[in-house]
Amino acid sequence: xxxxxxxxxxxxxxxxxxxxxxxxxxxxxxxxxxxxxxxxxxxxx
Amino acid sequence: xxxxxxxxxxxxxxxxxxxxxxxxxxxxxxxxxxxxxxxxxxxxxxxxxxxxxxxxxxxxxxxxxxxxxxxxxxxxxxxxxxxxxxxxxxxxxxxxxxxxxxxxxxxxxxxxxxxxxxxxxxxxxxxxxxxxxxxxxxxxxxxxxxxxxxxxxxxxxxxxxxxxxxxxxxxxxxxxxxxxxxxxxxxxxxxxxxxxxxxxxxxxxxxxxxxxxxxxxxxxxxxxxxxxxxxxxxxxxxxxxxxxxxxxxxxxxxxxxxxxxxxxxxxxxxxxxxxxxxxxxxxxxxxxxxxxxxxxxxxxxxxxxxxxxxxxxxxxxxxxxxxx
Numbered sequence: 001x002x003x004x005x006x007x008x009x010x011x012x013x014x015x016x017x018x019x020x021x022x023x024x025x026x027x028x029x030x031x032x033x034x035x036x037x038x039x040x041x042x043x044x045x
Numbered sequence: 046x047x048x049x050x051x052x053x054x055x056x057x058x059x060x061x062x063x064x065x066x067x068x069x070x071x072x073x074x075x076x077x078x079x080x081x082x083x084x085x086x087x088x089x090x091x092x093x094x095x096x097x098x099x100x101x102x103x104x105x106x107x108x109x110x111x112x113x114x115x116x117x118x119x120x121x122x123x124x125x126x127x128x129x130x131x132x133x134x135x136x137x138x139x140x141x142x143x144x145x146x147x148x149x150x151x152x153x154x155x156x157x158x159x160x161x162x163x164x165x166x167x168x169x170x171x172x173x174x175x176x177x178x179x180x181x182x183x184x185x186x187x188x189x190x191x192x193x194x195x196x197x198x199x200x201x202x203x204x205x206x207x208x209x210x211x212x213x214x215x216x217x218x219x220x221x222x223x224x225x226x227x228x229x230x231x232x233x234x235x236x237x238x239x240x241x242x243x244x245x246x247x248x249x250x251x252x253x254x255x256x257x258x259x260x261x262x263x264x265x266x267x268x269x270x271x272x273x274x275x276x277x278x279x280x281x282x283x284x285x286x287x288x289x290x291x292x293x294x295x296x297x298x299x300x301x302x303x304x305x306x307x308x309x310x311x312x313x314x315x316x317x318x319x320x321x322x323x324x325x326x327x328x329x330x331x332x333x334x335x336x337x338x339x340x341x342x343x344x345x346x347x348x349x350x351x352x353x354x355x356x357x358x359x360x361x362x363x364x365x366x367x368x369x
Contacts, residue, residue, distance in 0.1 A: 015058060022060065030152065033097060037160045040091050 058141075062131035066114050066142050067107030067149070075106040075202045077347070078225060081354045082206030082218055085284060090210055094160050098209040101157040102202055105169045108149030109198070112177035115142035117185070120247040126240065146177065157209065165209035172201040186248065189255040196229030197222075217284055220275075221350075227272040228346050231265045231304065235339035238262070238313035239332030258313030265338070269304035273297030276349055280364040286356045289349070290364050296345045303338040310334035 004013050079102040083095060114121070114132055122133035131137040150173045158166035180195030188194075203221035204214045234252050237244055238261060241253040252261045276293045279285035285293070312335040355361075 018060070022063075030156075033100075033156060034159065036093060037097060037156070040094055 058131065058137045062136045063145060065131050066111040066137065066145060068110035068114075069107075071110060071199075072103055072106045074347070075199070076103050077354070078221070078350050079202035079206035079209075081350045081357075082203030082221055083210045084206075084354055084357045085203075085217065085221070086207045086210035087357070088211040095210070097160045098157065098165070098206070101153040101160065101169065101209075102205055104149045105153035105157075105173050106202075108146045108153060109173040109176040110146075111142050111149065112146030112173075113181045115139050115146060116177075116181050118142070120186075120249060123247040124240075124243040126243060150177075157205075161209035162212045164212060164214065165205055168201060168205045168208055168214070172198050172205060175201070187250070189250045189252045191250070192233040193230050196226050196233075199229060200225035217279075217282055220278055220282065220284070221353075224272070224276050224279075224349065225346065227268055227275055228342065230268045231272065231300075232339065232342040232346075234261050234265050235307065235335045235342065238307075238335035239339075241313060253313050258311075262308045262310070262312065266304045266308045269300055273300055279353060283363045283365045285353055286361040286364050287367065288361065289352045289356055292348050292352045296348055300338075300341065300345055303334070303341055307334040307338050 004010075006013070006016075008016065076099060080099055083098065114130055117127075118130070118132035118139050121127035121130050127133065132139050132142050150170075154166050154170045154173070157169050176195070176198035180191065180198055184191040184195050200222045203225070204218045207218035207221075208214045237251040238253050238258055241251060241258075244251040245254045252264065256264075273293075274297070276297055277290065280287075280290040280293065310333075312332040
């Protein structure tokens, strides 16, 4: 039994961590895209 | 629903599994046709906004594919071609696939509305709805016309691209849509002629399963007769140039030759399907004519849209302007 607080084995814990990173990066990308769109539209481009 | 589709994954999913849920090969053809529509619109736009619009189309296609794979995981598990997909193979849970599909769909439509316009966002939303709900949930398991009507979802991306660039969807955009719409039945029925054993096993009423191979071959010829002249039309309405006319002409001729050879063949009738380990499909013997048309149909559509795109990027004069 692992000492992971969610009771996962190391592979599952690593997969969950990677999924969390992917979600965080996706949210960051969303913010950047909205920011870029706003800049272009405000600039009349 | 199979156990594999609902139980917790036995193997931790990797990013490749989530990418596979988005059907990247289908996505690449969707992106090509959407970019062609976007460029053919000849509307001035920021390259960054154009790239975001294309990203939205790609993510929308990926979202609808993930919804399709989540919903269809029970029948995917029964077919050789699809049983290795992430959900039926037990690497991704069905709910996760559906969640990814919903998030990508909402994200792509929302960003499209912000970056382009409401028409493009509406068309993209309609495309996703048509594929994930109308085709996947209502048509696929009920009628042999599933891929005929459902083909509209795969045909719409040029109109989405055109609308994103120009804010409108004129008849020229719908001509590109019509070409893909007419291309879909010969393409998928040629495939299903030599994989009908798989579809029958899964209870999917593809045309060869319900109407038989001879009727399917005749219908493939009928759609090919409609498709090949229609594919010439862009050259006469100011969209395609001389190279496009040549590609559509010679490609259409070869398409017809392969369709006639298919009608004269016995493809789909050679009894039980066979397979060897490592084969992607349960292949029916004697279906070479069907495989040839299926393979060529991909090349044909790719060539039509690539030529159209290249001509517009290079500023080649439209054939209709040359003969005026």
